[in-house]
Amino acid sequence: MTAIKRQAAKSFNEIGLDHRLQRALGKRGFSTPTPVQTECIPRTLEGKDVVARARTGSGKTLAYLLPAINKVLLTEDDVKGSFKVIVLVPTRELCEQVKNEATATAELCGGEIKATALIAEGSQQLKRAIAGAGQIVVSTPSKIAAALREGLLTSAMLTSRLKMLILDEADLLLSYGYEEDLQLIAPQIPRSCQCMLMSATMSEDVEKLQKLVLHNPVALNLLNCADPTSKKGDLAAGLGVAAEVTHFAYNCSREDKLLSVMTILKLGLVRKKALIFVNNVDNGFRLKLFLESFGVKSALLNAELPLNSRSHILQTFNKGLFDYLIATDDVHAASHDQSKSSKKGGGKKGKDLKRGGAKKDEEFGVTRGIDFKGVRTIINFDLPSSVQGYVHRAGRTGRAGESGSTVTLFTPEDADFQELLATALGPNKDASKPAAASGLAADEEPTSSGRGDEDDDEGKAKAEEEVLKPFKRLTKVQLEAMRYRGEDIARSITKNVIKDARAKELKLELLNSDRLKDYFEEHAAEKQLLRHDKALHRKAPPVHLKHVPAYLKDASTVADRGVSKTGHRGKGFLPGAKRRNIERSKDPLKAGGFIKAPKKGLGEEEHTEAELKAMAIGKREAKRKAKEDHTAFVPKANVRKGYKRQRN
Known part of the structure; x- marks a missing residue:
């Protein structure tokens, strides 16, 4: 595969797209293609088969959808009917996303172009979906194979x-178990059909697919294409994850994982929105x-x-209705713990089968290809099974040039994987990206002091730092301050409590999905009232736990008050009246480090002796x-009784 040097950015008007498609892109606000699109689209429009490797979040979806829509527009009069373009993806979530992206562009082209996602279950539903399919069909290989088998x-x-x-x-197509389906589909593809293959990483599976369906393809390595200053061995070039992503490691015991994540989110030590795996x-x-x-409100996706x-x-997470989403890794992506146990000849597979539980969707996946909007932080509560899995998780942030960060929790048992990951990420040799290297917020810029060679030496030293940096915002002192509360709550969350919560969540979501489906088709606006971050506890937790007193906060802990692109405003933003009241109440004592705890959320909690003396x-x-x-003193007028009341 040949590495491609980045060319000068062109407009969509200069790369050979149909004028109707150019007009549609203008209406959507797209004027300049990404480097990946600049390289892929012209070669595809020439009719060549293309194999492209590009990092996550670099615009791969439009890089293949635009030539596909262009071909449909040009063959609109020659060939009637559906299935002019088939897009095969590994998960049903990605089916919906690609279909929505194709529809958003095709609707503005003026023609009757329809995009369809084949995600139906059951032969009858699949039959109806095939009958009403549009020119562009997005599906998993299993649905296309089922349609071929049933005629x-x-x-x-x-x-x-x-x-x-x-x-x-x-x-991922072969690793998701679609090999038999692809072998059934491949012979049915006409030789005149143009083929494209897009991937963030290269493996033996990709080479198998290339031999299976492509004919003399043009191979493009577009990892360096997103950054003209990246060099061989850089993070973006080596693994396929964005150079704008900063990588942090936090070492703790297995028992402290819950406490660590809660403290990070409660004290605002990372930027919103956050995706927790x-x-x-x-x-x-x-x-x-x-x-x-x-x-701390959160939603769970599994x-x-x-x-x-x-x-x-x-959809609601992308719109910013809640800031924290907990997502289970894909059903085909074994966890790091499971991979270690399988090497020992054991594992929990048999135990899980005996225990039973709800049936999992084999085509579920959120770490691969899903375009999350405004995600600034990825937290790996559990480790992925491989470095490749880490790349796909980290690829949910730092998309389209935005900055992002990942925080991975490592236990002493994970030392080998931590070393492997640090080696794979390698040293940061790109000194031209101080914001990405130092973990600055998106709106922060480095300043120069004009010290000449001294700054150059410091810059070189910083550039040689490891990419996997320690997460220093959460100090050990702060973690110990929260331990007393955290351990009590952790002990109360037993297996039976989790079982009840799973049953309650599944019952609520089944109700939302089935019984209300027809209603929400007619009342789409009211669907927004559905919330997925509702409480699952049978009894409401103690109110005082929602408040973190000032004496439990470490003075060296610095919260990140950044605002997510589509999420809620951070706690640093206060209404004008409340901000003025705070300014009026300032006094020399409070400047000494002690801040009076707010009354909201205290419940039955009493003030400490130190707090009473300070007050x-x-x-x-x-x-x-x-x-x-x-x-x-200006007395307050009592309008009802007509006299003025003097305050003491």
């Missing part, structure tokens, strides 16, 4: 209609219940939920200062 889609139909076949996230459903519910006890619920959770001294100082300034 709903024939070889003659594909020969006469199919003009382009696209395999997105190709490195766990390896199984039980860990997801345990983390959700633990965060819920401390007033393979046991109905497809409608999963799609709605993704009394503060009142005396306020009265003395008022006398010195000779400020006259």
